[in-house]
Amino acid sequence: xxxxxxxxxxxxxxxxxxxxxxxxxxxxxxxxxxxxxxxxxxxxxxxxxxxxxxxxxxxxxxxxxxxxxxxxxxxxxxxxxxxxxxxxxxxxxxxxxxxxxxxxxxxxxxxxxxxxxxxxxxxxxxxxxxxxxxxxxxxxxxxxxxxxxxxxxxxxxxxxxxxxxxxxxxxxxxxxxxxxxxxxxxxxxxxxxxxxxxxxxxxxxxxxxxxxxxxxxxxxxxxxxxxxxxxxxxxxxxxxxxxxxxxxxxxxxxxxxxxxxxxxxxxxxxxxxxxxxxxxxxxxxxxxxxxxxxxxxxxxxxxxxxxxxxxxxxxxxxxxxxxxxxxxxxxxxxxxxxx
Amino acid sequence: xxxxxxxxxxxxxxxxxxxxxxxxxxxxxxxxxxxxxxxxxxxxxxxxxxxxxxxxxxxxxxxxxxxxxxxxxxxxxxxxxxxxxxxxxxxxxxxxxxxxxxxxxxxxxxxxxxxxxxxxxxxxxxxxxxxxxxxxxxxxxxxxxxxxxxxxxxxxxxxxxxxxxxxxxxxxxxxxxxxxxxxxxxxxxxxxxxxxxxxxxxxxxxxxxxxxxxxxxxxxxxxxxxxxxxxxxxxxxxxxxxxxxxxxxxxxxxxxxxxxxxxxxxxxxxxxxxxxxxxxxxxxxxxxxxxxxxxxxxxxxxxxxxxxxxxxxxxxxxxxxxxxxxxxxxxxxxxxxxxxxxxxxxx
Numbered sequence: 001x002x003x004x005x006x007x008x009x010x011x012x013x014x015x016x017x018x019x020x021x022x023x024x025x026x027x028x029x030x031x032x033x034x035x036x037x038x039x040x041x042x043x044x045x046x047x048x049x050x051x052x053x054x055x056x057x058x059x060x061x062x063x064x065x066x067x068x069x070x071x072x073x074x075x076x077x078x079x080x081x082x083x084x085x086x087x088x089x090x091x092x093x094x095x096x097x098x099x100x101x102x103x104x105x106x107x108x109x110x111x112x113x114x115x116x117x118x119x120x121x122x123x124x125x126x127x128x129x130x131x132x133x134x135x136x137x138x139x140x141x142x143x144x145x146x147x148x149x150x151x152x153x154x155x156x157x158x159x160x161x162x163x164x165x166x167x168x169x170x171x172x173x174x175x176x177x178x179x180x181x182x183x184x185x186x187x188x189x190x191x192x193x194x195x196x197x198x199x200x201x202x203x204x205x206x207x208x209x210x211x212x213x214x215x216x217x218x219x220x221x222x223x224x225x226x227x228x229x230x231x232x233x234x235x236x237x238x239x240x241x242x243x244x245x246x247x248x249x250x251x252x253x254x255x256x257x258x259x260x261x262x263x264x265x266x267x268x269x270x271x272x273x274x275x276x277x278x279x280x281x282x283x284x285x286x287x288x289x290x291x292x293x294x295x296x297x298x299x300x301x302x303x304x305x306x307x308x309x310x311x312x313x314x315x316x317x318x319x320x321x322x323x324x325x326x327x328x329x330x331x332x333x334x335x336x337x338x339x
Numbered sequence: 340x341x342x343x344x345x346x347x348x349x350x351x352x353x354x355x356x357x358x359x360x361x362x363x364x365x366x367x368x369x370x371x372x373x374x375x376x377x378x379x380x381x382x383x384x385x386x387x388x389x390x391x392x393x394x395x396x397x398x399x400x401x402x403x404x405x406x407x408x409x410x411x412x413x414x415x416x417x418x419x420x421x422x423x424x425x426x427x428x429x430x431x432x433x434x435x436x437x438x439x440x441x442x443x444x445x446x447x448x449x450x451x452x453x454x455x456x457x458x459x460x461x462x463x464x465x466x467x468x469x470x471x472x473x474x475x476x477x478x479x480x481x482x483x484x485x486x487x488x489x490x491x492x493x494x495x496x497x498x499x500x501x502x503x504x505x506x507x508x509x510x511x512x513x514x515x516x517x518x519x520x521x522x523x524x525x526x527x528x529x530x531x532x533x534x535x536x537x538x539x540x541x542x543x544x545x546x547x548x549x550x551x552x553x554x555x556x557x558x559x560x561x562x563x564x565x566x567x568x569x570x571x572x573x574x575x576x577x578x579x580x581x582x583x584x585x586x587x588x589x590x591x592x593x594x595x596x597x598x599x600x601x602x603x604x605x606x607x608x609x610x611x612x613x614x615x616x617x618x619x620x621x622x623x624x625x626x627x628x629x630x631x632x633x634x635x636x637x638x639x640x641x642x643x644x645x646x647x648x649x650x651x652x653x654x655x656x657x658x659x660x661x662x663x664x665x666x667x668x669x670x671x672x673x674x675x676x677x678x679x680x681x682x683x684x685x686x
Contacts, residue, residue, distance in 0.1 A: 278497070
C-alpha cells in the first residue's frame with residue numbers, strides 16, 4: 001500500500017483551523033484509539049516549521065504568529081509520543097529545544113513521590129524504576145528508530161533535573177488543592193512557552209479522565225471540579241484539544257434511562273464527558289464499525305458540532321468518515337463508499 | 340385539554356411566544372430551557388440576546404461554561420471558583436438602576452448551564468436553589484415592579500449527583516416546579532424523523548446518546564438523509580399563566596442566518612404551520628366531498644331529493660293506531676314508469 005501524506009486531505013480543515021478559545025473534543029473507545037488523531041493535530045500545528053524545505057528565516061512564522069504546542073499526557077509517556085511523531089516526520093526533541101513544543105508527563109510519576117523524598121523513604125524507591133520501566137515499553141516496540149545516544153541523554157537530564165525534556169506532574173496532597181497545584185504546574189509550563197503575546201498556543205490534553213477516575217469523589221473531585229480546572233487552563237491558551245474515553249459503560253450506565261445504579265466513576269465520567277461536549281466547538285468521535293472488523297477499515301470518525309458551536313463562528317461541516325491505519329503508521333481517511 | 344383550532348392558536352400563542360422571547364411585561368420571570376447535546380440552547384440564547392439588544396434591555400450572563408464574553412452581553416460573570424453568595428453579590432453589583440426618572444431599565448439574566456453548580460462538591464449542604472435563583476429576580480425595593488427575567492439552561496442529558504438525602508427532590512424537579520415557562524428544545528430534523536416514523540406507525544428513531552452505541556456521543560448530522568434543509572430549532576413551550584392555566588405549544592425558530600440581526604418582526608412560527616412538518620393537503624382531496632368513486636351515479640338531483648323527502652315511511656303510518664294490523668301496511672302508488680309484476684310479490 002502506498003505511503004500516505006501525514007495529514008489526510010479530508011481532515012485538513014478540521015485539524016488546522018482552530019478558532020480562538022475553542023475546545024475540540026476527541027472521543028475514543030477501546031477498539032478505536034485517538035493517538036493517531038492527536039499526532040495529526042501535532043503535525044498540523046508544528047509541521048510548517050519543521051518541514052525541511054522552508055527557508056530558515058521564516059521557518060516558524062505562520063500568519064505572523066508563532067504556533068506552539070503544549071502536550072499534557074496522562075495516558076502515554078514521552079517515549080511513545082516521540083517515536084510515534086518521528087514516524088510522521090516530526091522531531092519533537094528538536095522542536096522542544098526550539099521552545100515550540102513542550103511535553104508535560106502526567107503518567108510516569110503522577111502518584112509517586114517526588115525525587116527529593118527518595119532518600120527519606122527508601123520503601124518508595126520504586127519511583128525511579130517505574131520511571132524507566134514505562135518508557136521501556138515503547139523502546140522495545142521500536143528499538144531501531146531511536147538514536148542510541150538518546151536514552152542515556154534522557155536519563156541524565158531527568159536524573160539531574162537541570163533541564164528535563166518533559167515536565168513531570170505530581171499529584172501531591174489531597175483533593176482540590178492538589179488538583180489546583182497540578183493546574184498551576186501546567187500553567188507555569190504554558191507561561192514559559194508564551195514568550196511574546198502573538199504566540200498561539202495549542203494545548204493538547206490526553207485523557208484527563210484518568211485523573212478524574214483515579215482521584216474521584218473520595219477526594220471531593222467531581223466532574224464540576226475537573227471542568228473548572230480545565231477552564232482555568234483554557235483561559236491561558238489559544239485553543240484546546242482534549243481526548244476522552246467514550247466507551248459505552250462510561251457514558252450510558254449513568255443515564256436516566258438505564259435501570260441499574262451507576263457507580264461513582266461511571267456517573268462522574270458521564271457528567272464530565274457530556275458536559276465537555278456541551279462546551280466543545282467540535283466533537284470528533286472515533287468508534288469501530290458497527291458491522292464488525294474489516295480488513296481495510298479500522299474505524300469510523302464522526303465529526304459533529306458540539307454545544308459550543310455557534311452560527312456566527314464559522315462553517316464546520318459535520319461529516320462521517322472512515323479511516324484505516326496502515327502498518328507503517330500512515331492513515332488513510334475516506335468517505336463511505338469511496339476507496 | 341380541549342383542542343383549540345389553528346387560527347386561535349396562531350393569534351394567541353404567537354403573541355405569547357413573542358412576548359416571552361422579547362421579555363415584554365415580564366410575562367415569565369423564570370424561564371427554564373431544557374436542552375441536550377442533540378439540540379443545544381446556544382442559538383436560543385443568542386436569540387434572547389438579540390431581542391434584548393433591540394429593546395435596550397441590560398443583559399447579564401452568568402457563565403458556567405462560556406469562556407469569553409459573547410457579543411451583546413453587557414455584564415459577563417465568570418463563576419469559576421466562586422461560591423453562590425459571591426455570584427449573587429456580583430450579579431447585584433453589575434447593574435446599577437438608573438437614577439433618572441422614568442421606567443427602570445429592564446434586565447435579562449442568563450445562566451448558560453446550571454448543572455455544574457448543582458453537581459459541585461464544594462456546595463454547601465444548606466444551599467437553597469430556590470433562594471439562589473429567586474435573589475436574581477426579586478426586586479430590591481418590595482414596592483417596585485419586578486423588572487428582571489431569568490433564563491436558566493439545564494442540560495437534561497448530563498447525569499446529576501446522587502442525593503445525599505433520599506427525601507429531597509431532584510434538582511430538576513425543583514427547577515421545573517419553580518419555572519414559569521419551560522422550553523424544551525428539539526432538533527427540527529429529529530422531529531421530522533419522529534413524525535415520519537409515527538405516520539407509518541414505526542418505532543420512533545433515537546439519536547446521539549439515546550442510541551446507546553459504543554463511542555457515539557452526538558448523533559446530530561445536519562445533512563440527515565431525507566430531511567433536506569430541515570434547519571431550525573423546535574421549541575416545546577409550557578407556559579404557566581398567573582391564573583394557573585397552562586399553555587402548551589410547539590414552535591419553530593429558524594436558524595439565525597435566515598434573518599438579519601435587526602429584524603423586528605416575529606421570526607418564530609408555529610410548528611404546525613411549517614410546510615415540512617405539516618405538508619399542505621392535495622387540493623382535490625382536501626376540497627371535494629367524501630365520495631367513493633364508482634361507475635354508478637350515487638348522488639341525488641334536486642328533484643329526487645324532494646321526492647325522497649315526500650315519502651311517508653310505513654312506521655309513521657303504523658303510529659296512527661288504526662287498530663292491529665291496519666297500520667304499517669305498505670301503500671304504494673304505481674307510477675307510470677313502474678313495470679308491475681304480478682308474480683313477484685303479493686301486496
